[in-house]
Amino acid sequence: MTTVIETRGLRKTFGATVALDSLDLTVREGEVHGFLGPNGSGKSTTIRVLLGLLRADDGSVSLLGRDPWTDATELHRQLAYVPGDVALWPNLTGGEVIDLLGRLRGGIDERKRVALLEAFELDPTKKGRSYSKGNRQKVALVAALASDVPLLILDEPTSGLDPLMEKVFEDWVAQARQEGRTVLLSSHILSEVEATADHVSIVRAGRIVDSGSLTDLRHLTRSSVEATLARPLAPSEAERWPGVHSARQDHDRVVLSVDTSAVGDVVGRLGTHGIEALTCQPPTLEELFLSQYRDELTAPRPDEQAVVG
Amino acid sequence: MTSTFAGTAALLRLGWRRDRWIITAAVLTMAATAYGSMAATLDLYPDDTLAAAGARVMAENPSVTALYGPLPSLTAAGVGVLKTIMMGSLFAAFLAFALVRRHTRTEEEEGRFELVGGGVVGRRAPLAAAVCLALLSVLATGVLCALALLPTGVDPVGAVALGVTILVAGLVMAGITAVAVQLTATTRGAGGIALAALGLAFVVRAGADTSERGQDLVYASFLGWAERVSPFGDNRLWMVVPAVALTALLLVAADALLQRRDLGAGLWAARPGPARASARLGTPFGLAWRLQRGALLGWTIAYAVLGSVVGSLASSVADIASSPGMEQMLRKMSGGQGSILEVFFGTELRFMAIGVAAFGITTALRLHSEENAGRAEVVLATRVSRWRWLASHVVIAMGGALWLLLVGGASAGASAGAVSSTGVGELLPAALATAPAVLVCVGLTVTLFGLVPRLTPLAWALLAAFVLLGEFGALLELPAWVMGLSPFDHLGSLPGGDANPAGLVGLLAVATAVTAVGALAFRRRDIAT
Numbered sequence: 001m002t003t004v005i006e007t008r009g010l011r012k013t014f015g016a017t018v019a020l021d022s023l024d025l026t027v028r029e030g031e032v033h034g035f036l037g038p039n040g041s042g043k044s045t046t047i048r049v050l051l052g053l054l055r056a057d058d059g060s061v062s063l064l065g066r067d068p069w070t071d072a073t074e075l076h077r078q079l080a081y082v083p084g085d086v087a088l089w090p091n092l093t094g095g096e097v098i099d100l101l102g103r104l105r106g107g108i109d110e111r112k113r114v115a116l117l118e119a120f121e122l123d124p125t126k127k128g129r130s131y132s133k134g135n136r137q138k139v140a141l142v143a144a145l146a147s148d149v150p151l152l153i154l155d156e157p158t159s160g161l162d163p164l165m166e167k168v169f170e171d172w173v174a175q176a177r178q179e180g181r182t183v184l185l186s187s188h189i190l191s192e193v194e195a196t197a198d199h200v201s202i203v204r205a206g207r208i209v210d211s212g213s214l215t216d217l218r219h220l221t222r223s224s225v226e227a228t229l230a231r232p233l234a235p236s237e238a239e240r241w242p243g244v245h246s247a248r249q250d251h252d253r254v255v256l257s258v259d260t261s262a263v264g265d266v267v268g269r270l271g272t273h274g275i276e277a278l279t280c281q282p283p284t285l286e287e288l289f290l291s292q293y294r295d296e297l298t299a300p301r302p303d304e305q306a307v308v309g
Numbered sequence: 310m311t312s313t314f315a316g317t318a319a320l321l322r323l324g325w326r327r328d329r330w331i332i333t334a335a336v337l338t339m340a341a342t343a344y345g346s347m348a349a350t351l352d353l354y355p356d357d358t359l360a361a362a363g364a365r366v367m368a369e370n371p372s373v374t375a376l377y378g379p380l381p382s383l384t385a386a387g388v389g390v391l392k393t394i395m396m397g398s399l400f401a402a403f404l405a406f407a408l409v410r411r412h413t414r415t416e417e418e419e420g421r422f423e424l425v426g427g428g429v430v431g432r433r434a435p436l437a438a439a440v441c442l443a444l445l446s447v448l449a450t451g452v453l454c455a456l457a458l459l460p461t462g463v464d465p466v467g468a469v470a471l472g473v474t475i476l477v478a479g480l481v482m483a484g485i486t487a488v489a490v491q492l493t494a495t496t497r498g499a500g501g502i503a504l505a506a507l508g509l510a511f512v513v514r515a516g517a518d519t520s521e522r523g524q525d526l527v528y529a530s531f532l533g534w535a536e537r538v539s540p541f542g543d544n545r546l547w548m549v550v551p552a553v554a555l556t557a558l559l560l561v562a563a564d565a566l567l568q569r570r571d572l573g574a575g576l577w578a579a580r581p582g583p584a585r586a587s588a589r590l591g592t593p594f595g596l597a598w599r600l601q602r603g604a605l606l607g608w609t610i611a612y613a614v615l616g617s618v619v620g621s622l623a624s625s626v627a628d629i630a631s632s633p634g635m636e637q638m639l640r641k642m643s644g645g646q647g648s649i650l651e652v653f654f655g656t657e658l659r660f661m662a663i664g665v666a667a668f669g670i671t672t673a674l675r676l677h678s679e680e681n682a683g684r685a686e687v688v689l690a691t692r693v694s695r696w697r698w699l700a701s702h703v704v705i706a707m708g709g710a711l712w713l714l715l716v717g718g719a720s721a722g723a724s725a726g727a728v729s730s731t732g733v734g735e736l737l738p739a740a741l742a743t744a745p746a747v748l749v750c751v752g753l754t755v756t757l758f759g760l761v762p763r764l765t766p767l768a769w770a771l772l773a774a775f776v777l778l779g780e781f782g783a784l785l786e787l788p789a790w791v792m793g794l795s796p797f798d799h800l801g802s803l804p805g806g807d808a809n810p811a812g813l814v815g816l817l818a819v820a821t822a823v824t825a826v827g828a829l830a831f832r833r834r835d836i837a838t
Contacts, residue, residue, distance in 0.1 A: 099586035104691035
């Protein structure tokens with residue numbers, strides 16, 4: 001597999017603010033790469049550097065093997081971009097904008113255009129100023145997904161879409177992957193990335209703090225195993241098993257926190273106690289994400305502030 | 310009733326907080342100009358007998374009358390205030406227009422009203438706050454201009470009358486803009502309506518002032534009302550009464566329109582448009598053309614009308630200048646070459662060129678607004694290069710400017726040719742010869758956009774400075790190099806005189822250089838988000 005996007009030691013500052021601090025991102029051909037991080041972590045800045053809209057202060061950027069700052073025009077023939085906050089020309093209709101962007105990119109797939117308009121339930125005859133935020137987002141999505149390009153760069157593309165439309169979006173991303181296109185999907189919506197991406201990079205304060213396939217990342221964390229057993233098992237005994245981090249008794253069940261790689265082993269040992277019921281939950285992306293951001297969760301919650309105030 | 314005005318005071322403070330420096334700087338500049346113009350004239354004419362001789366020449370010069378209106382009195386103070394009357398009125402009108410539009414329709418179009426509207430803000434509050442800010446700024450201009458004249462020792466009643474003149478123009482324009490921003494859903498559309506009303510008022514006033522019989526028609530224009538306050542002449546302070554009445558009427562109308570429309574919408578509802586783009590809308594130039602063509606059409610109509618009005622003044626100008634003594638004196642006064650008619654047209658065409666420069670700047674400022682709104686980013690993420698995107702707007706700004714000069718010159722020439730010996734053959738080349746100065750203004754806008762994008766709208770300040778240098782620079786006896794900072798200073802004296810080809814070539818070189826600097830800087834900088 002060839003590398004489509006590669007940044008090494010990417011740094012970008014705006015005055016005293018460090019937006020990107022030695023960011024290393026690798027996206028391979030044909031993958032849907034989830035680019036996860038909260039607001040202000042540097043996702044959009046990274047994407048704008050990748051598009052050649054911003055110039056990196058330091059580090060190297062390569063997009064499809066070229067430098068986006070010097071070869072922007074050439075590179076842009078091969079990609080479609082959806083910004084997180086789509087601004088439309090107030091006096092152009094959605095249909096006109098879709099055609100315009102398609103032509104500026106070098107062509108649009110007519111059949112997909114029709115299918116996408118229908119799937120997203122978008123009225124192409126309305127003027128830009130009368131679209132809601134979600135509908136403006138749909139205009140840019142239709143234009144990008146209908147373009148015949150190998151790389152899609154989507155910056156929080158579903159902001160403002162309702163859950164039904166998010167599902168439609170996920171289906172079309174899956175379709176794009178089947179066609180062999182590469183997708184960089186920046187998001188702070190974990191379920192969206194979980195449903196579409198096969199690789200994930202988690203960005204924090206301008207650095208990638210974790211990156212890998214969804215499966216790899218899950219292996220690095222703990223699954224939750226709950227079992228109802230015929231013969232009792234003391235939690236203290238279970239905690240001595242390799243790969244088990246904690247155990248407790250919850251009524252008739254025993255609840256274990258287990259390294260995902262050790263789940264098979266642990267289930268085997270539980271078997272000797274006679275399993276009557278077993279649930280085994282892989283970690284959600286949410287847990288992955290929270291484990292990276294745990295120390296930030298010490299910020300006061302609104303109710304705590306209210307007590308102080 | 311009160312609840313619909315809730316939050317007006319808070320919005321007024323917000324408006325002042327956002328614009329306090331620019332308002333302060335603009336108002337002080339105007340007051341300083343009023344003082345400088347008066348003080349310099351009084352130095353020139355130490356007593357009224359001396360002034361009367363010079364004043365008589367000015368009073369009879371139709372190009373002076375067309376631009377500034379009739380001389381209020383044959384005194385030194387009358388001469389000293391003449392330019393300030395019309396420049397101050399136009400200044401107050403622009404200030405009122407800019408403030409009302411900026412704090413109503415622009416806010417609404419950018420969606421910031423929703424943020425504010427969700428708070429405890431009444432439906433009428435934004436318009437009320439914007440109008441208050443405009444009226445207070447106009448009032449401050451009037452008061453400060455009046456106060457500025459006092460140290461020169463002129464009649465205080467005349468100074469107050471100048472303040473009233475400025476107030477009349479500003480009040481009415483605030484009312485007109487308040488109505489205009491209700492009509493369309495776009496900032497640009499509202500600007501087009503309000504500025505068209507201002508342009509019409511100016512043309513009606515200029516036509517009435519220069520015609521032999523239609524003098525009373527001047528009262529059809531609110532700029533005519535301002536002018537006929539006649540500071541240091543009849544001192545008709547009471548003219549403020551009809552102005553306040555008309556403003557109140559316009560504000561009531563604006564309020565009635567406001568009650569009938571939705572937030573973000575205009576009175577004229579947006580209709581559905583085509584579902585597919587036309588074949589031309591597929592290139593950056595096609596897009597820029599689509600965005601600008603409406604404005605260019607409006608300007609074209611305005612310049613066709615303006616040109617034919619100016620051209621039709623040829624017959625009255627020729628009548629007045631029939632005495633040879635007068636003609637000689639006028640020519641000496643204006644420093645021009647050629648016949649009195651040619652001198653007249655030379656002055657008018659330069660004035661029209663400043664309007665075209667305003668078109669060029671507003672068109673080139675699209676670059677700035679497209680980038681700020683995030684629409685440039687979407688286009689620049691396609692295979693459109695930065696250079697092509699920039700060029701598409703600059704070509705329309707520069708090409709459109711040349712086109713407007715052509716329309717204005719041809720239209721003036723056609724209507725002048727029907728009544729005099731000066732026709733298209735003279736006026737069209739003369740109009741086009743002002744193009745290099747206009748192109749420099751557009752080029753400077755591009756420079757600002759490339760080097761200091763946040764400050765691109767300062768292009769307006771540059772144009773204002775050029776106009777002030779041209780209007781008051783000679784009177785204030787500024788050194789030649791300061792006067793030469795204005796590109797309009799290097800134009801020749803066409804029609805009839807010397808075309809100053811070296812100056813024009815120099816201006817073209819400067820225009821090319823500043824445009825190139827802007828384009829190169831833009832290629833190397835970050836796109837704002």
